[in-house]
Amino acid sequence: MEKTFAEAMDFRHACKIFDETKKVSDEDMKFILEAGRKSPSSFGMEAWKFLVITNEELKAKLRPACWDQVQITSCSHLVIVLAGIEGVKPESGIPEKRFSRREMPKEKLDFYLGLYAGHLKNTLSSDENIFAWTAKQTAFAAGNMMIAAAIKGIDSCPVEGFDKEKVEEILGLDTKKYQLSLVLPFGYRINEQSKQQREKFEDIVEFIK
Template sequence: MEKTFMEAMDFRHACKIFDETKKVSDEDMHFILEAGRKSPSSFGMEAWKFLVITNEELKAKLKPFCWDQAQITTCSHLVIVLAGIEGVKPESGIPEKRFARREMPKEKLDFYLDLYAGHLKETLSNDKNIYSWTARQTFIALGNMMTAGAIRGIDSCPIEGFDKEGVEGVLGLDTSKFQLTCVLPFGYRINEQSTQQREKFEDIVEFIK
């Protein structure tokens, strides 16, 4: 039975070890990945890619570069979240294709392309700046995927504890095109969840009227 949104928020926690005997179904993983694919992105560029790893040997190779965390090899599916680099550059032609998905006259398309390139001139000036911009956007998709998993009773754990170059090397990534932002394992908890700790609503939220 699916959980409501708030039930999913209460259910979700950073799972430290998964039950290796339980596997997430193809249907449930598709549901999770669709939540990532349909997430919002700046200018609608969708500058991300999700690698879904179930190969146990490959997970074992990645584990030493992820601080030897148990989640890497005990999870059912290991999602590698990548930030796009080359695809957001105007000269790649991809931004034009993204804008052109909406029917519009050429002069309007050219206007959007000029606005995009001008507004992001500094951001698009080098790969380091691009990564900083696109990596932040991948966390929107990452959050949606974790919540989608929780709705189906599936656990996850966002992992930033890794050797970025090491993981990218094992995966053979062309880092001029995509770079690693987060490692996101999915599976089923083997231990009970500890009591969720959050600050009080009134300490986090301020209304300005």
Template sequence: MTNEFSKAMDFRHACKVFDENKKISDEEINFILEAGRKSPSSFGMEAWKFLVITNEELKAKLRPACWNQVQITSCSHLVIVLAGIESVKPESGEVKKRFNRREMPEDKLEFYLGLYASHMEQTLSSDENIYAWTSKQSYIAAGNMMTAAATLEIDSCPIEGFDKNQVEEILGLDRSKFQLSLVLPFGYRTDPQSSQQRLSQEEVIEFIK
């Protein structure tokens, strides 16, 4: 099992060119998306949404807003990772609903709601601060989706090179509810591709005993 995970991690890289003629099956893309949906999140808020785009006209429209990167149009499935804004505000009712999934007594539920509101007071003070928090959370889901894809030998490329406002306008997003966090294309590499480059363990890992 460890070996299979290591193989997936060695396989994964930021794919620069996808094979436009190879498409991911419905079963495989659902497996990848489930890895994102089931990912952990702070307070269990799951403040994200995944738009899965296969419409070629829409992909072509988005490409100029994403620094004209070829992955946007050559990929099989373009996943737009959104960060939730409204759902993490206590007044939305969603926070209570998500805490309530744990089926706790009312007094305990109120305690956790109060703890959440006080602990998150600064974070929840503006949509800008909320976005900084929830977009960070969304990267946990994105990382899990990329690793899940790699186990199937499906490629990905996390893209931050975009004009956020333009992409959100093209997608017609209600920014009070969701904002763009990451553009994440999936597909199959064309050969050859550059090999994976990483810092050594000695440069990255320090054991404190």
């Protein structure tokens, strides 16, 4: 039975140990990945890619590079969230393709491309700056995937504890095109969740009228 959004928010937590005997169905995994694919991105560039790993040998190989965290191998599906690098550069031709989806006149397309290149001049000046920009956006996709999973009663755990270069090396990534942003395991909890700890609403939210 699917959960409401509010129920999913209460259900979701950073699952540390998954039940290795339970596997997420292909249908549910597609639901989760679609939530990531349809997430918002700056200028609509969709500068990300999701690698879905179920190969147990590869998961075992990645675990030491992820601070030996058990959820890397105990999860059902290990999603590697990559941040795009080359595809956001104007010279790649991909930004033009993204803008062209809006079916606008050539002069308007040129205007948007000029605005894009000008506004992001500093951001696009190095791969390091690009990664800082695109990796930040992958948080939108990751957050939506985790909530989509929770709606289905599926657990997740966002992992930033890893040796970035080592994981990229193991995966054989062309880091000129994509770089590692986040490791995101999905599966089913083996233990009951402890009560979610959050600060009070009035301490976090301030209304300015």
